[in-house]
Amino acid sequence: MRFAARMDRLTTAASFDMLARGKALEAQGRSIVHLGIGEPDFDTPAFIRRAADAALTAGYTHYGPAAGLPEFRALIAAEWRKRRGLSCDAANVVVTPGAKPILFFSMLATLEPGDEVLIPSPAFPTYASVASFLGARVVPVPLVPSRGFDVDLDALRTRLNGRSRMLVLNSPHNPTGGVIPRATLQALAELARRHDLLVVSDEIYAGMVYDGESPSIATLPGMAERTVVVDGFSKTYAMTGWRLGFGVMPEALARQLAALMNNSNSCTATFVQKAGEAALTGPQDEVARMLEEFRARRALVVAALNAMRGVSCAEPAGTFYAFPRVEGTGLTSAELADRLLEEAGVVTLPGTGFGEEGEGHLRISYANSQANLREGLKRMATHLATVARA
Ligand SMILES: Cc1ncc(COP(=O)(O)O)c(C=O)c1O
Numbered sequence: 531m532r533f534a535a536r537m538d539r540l541t542t543a544a545s546f547d548m549l550a551r552g553k554a555l556e557a558q559g560r561s562i563v564h565l566g567i568g569e570p571d572f573d574t575p576a577f578i579r580r581a582a583d584a585a586l587t588a589g590y591t592h593y594g595p596a597a598g599l600p601e602f603r604a605l606i607a608a609e610w611r612k613r614r615g616l617s618c619d620a621a622n623v624v625v626t627p628g629a630k631p632i633l634f635f636s637m638l639a640t641l642e643p644g645d646e647v648l649i650p651s652p653a654f655p656t657y658a659s660v661a662s663f664l665g666a667r668v669v670p671v672p673l674v675p676s677r678g679f680d681v682d683l684d685a686l687r688t689r690l691n692g693r694s695r696m697l698v699l700n701s702p703h704n705p706t707g708g709v710i711p712r713a714t715l716q717a718l719a720e721l722a723r724r725h726d727l728l729v730v731s732d733e734i735y736a737g738m739v740y741d742g743e744s745p746s747i748a749t750l751p752g753m754a755e756r757t758v759v760v761d762g763f764s765k766t767y768a769m770t771g772w773r774l775g776f777g778v779m780p781e782a783l784a785r786q787l788a789a790l791m792n793n794s795n796s797c798t799a800t801f802v803q804k805a806g807e808a809a810l811t812g813p814q815d816e817v818a819r820m821l822e823e824f825r826a827r828r829a830l831v832v833a834a835l836n837a838m839r840g841v842s843c844a845e846p847a848g849t850f851y852a853f854p855r856v857e858g859t860g861l862t863s864a865e866l867a868d869r870l871l872e873e874a875g876v877v878t879l880p881g882t883g884f885g886e887e888g889e890g891h892l893r894i895s896y897a898n899s900q901a902n903l904r905e906g907l908k909r910m911a912t913h914l915a916t917v918a919r920a
Pocket residue numbers: 568627628629630631654700704732734762763764770774775
């Protein structure tokens with residue numbers, strides 16, 4: 531079969547590839563500890579599952595409006611005004627099956643071939659994959675590891691030109707766990723206004739911040755009209771498999787995304803949206819408990835990584851990822867991830883799965899139980915004691 535040339539420019543995430551390799555080894559009877567995939571190990575809180583049951587019984591089994599149920603869009607707008615300080619109403623909100631379609635559709639609706647998309651890197655691989663797929667040019671911007679993986683503003687300035695069209699931000703950040711400080715966001719906003727950039731701000735981990743704040747760039751002056759905030763329920767409410775996400779964006783762009791939804795998915799499952807309503811209006815104590823558990827795991831993971839030969843790890847400010855430096859092992863990140871999987875039975879992700887700028891690092895997801903984390907980290911430490919040269 532002949533495929534469109536653009537299919538060669540689409541990549542699939544390393545996390546899913548490594549998960550498949552880990553599962554294949556498990557099928558052969560090997561014991562594997564999964565520190566790869568970024569998926570909360572918790573079940574979706576029971577009251578949210580009950581709300582979906584009730585919605586199915588009440589007949590939420592039909593098509594709904596392409597942009598989402600009006601009452602759900604209004605609720606999200608009200609909550610995000612309150613929780614994140616966004617200035618928005620229902621007309622700015624589009625509901626999609628997961629957060630990824632907001633990324634895909636906002637690029638599809640705005641990028642022309644040859645447009646340049648600035649992406650602080652390492653980064654969630656979908657950004658570069660979709661931008662390249664659409665014929666845009668990906669321009670990586672380095673992060674500064676010594677400053678909590680903050681964006682390198684000087685490097686960004688040198689990469690701006692007349693073709694610069696979009697800036698993609700992700701804070702709290704996958705894979706590093708970094709959070710962009712307010713002062714950097716202010717400088718980024720100033721650059722975005724001056725160079726007329728559209729900002730795609732992926733804030734899906736905004737509910738997972740351990741220290742300080744993670745403000746939205748959309749709250750800064752003149753930014754709501756040029757920012758797409760990407761958010762969703764997958765991480766904060768442990769709802770990855772439900773496929774429920776949303777974007778908050780200028781109204782004209784929201785209408786374009788509704789047209790793309792109409793032509794692709796028709797709508798997001800209506801009973802799932804009702805469950806989302808319950809998630810936002812119900813008790814938030816389970817979310818708070820999950821966050822406290824992640825905080826405890828972060829301490830465990832960071833301490834164990836720093837005790838390993840050839841490894842050092844700063845404390846991530848948010849998400850459930852750690853991004854240790856592993857250059858001291860003398861191996862590339864891909865070699866190390868391969869060895870850890872094949873020889874130690876631990877799935878980790880090479881930093882290069884998030885762009886070349888991720889070389890020298892591994893991504894460790896601590897969305898796994900403390901018992902599994904201890905076992906995985908013990909296996910890593912034992913293995914590294916044999917290979918590390920430092
Ligand atoms: C930074 C980032 N954005 C978006 C997503 C996708 O979220 P969803 O599963 O809701 O599509 C992920 C999932 O791993 C992510 O890490």
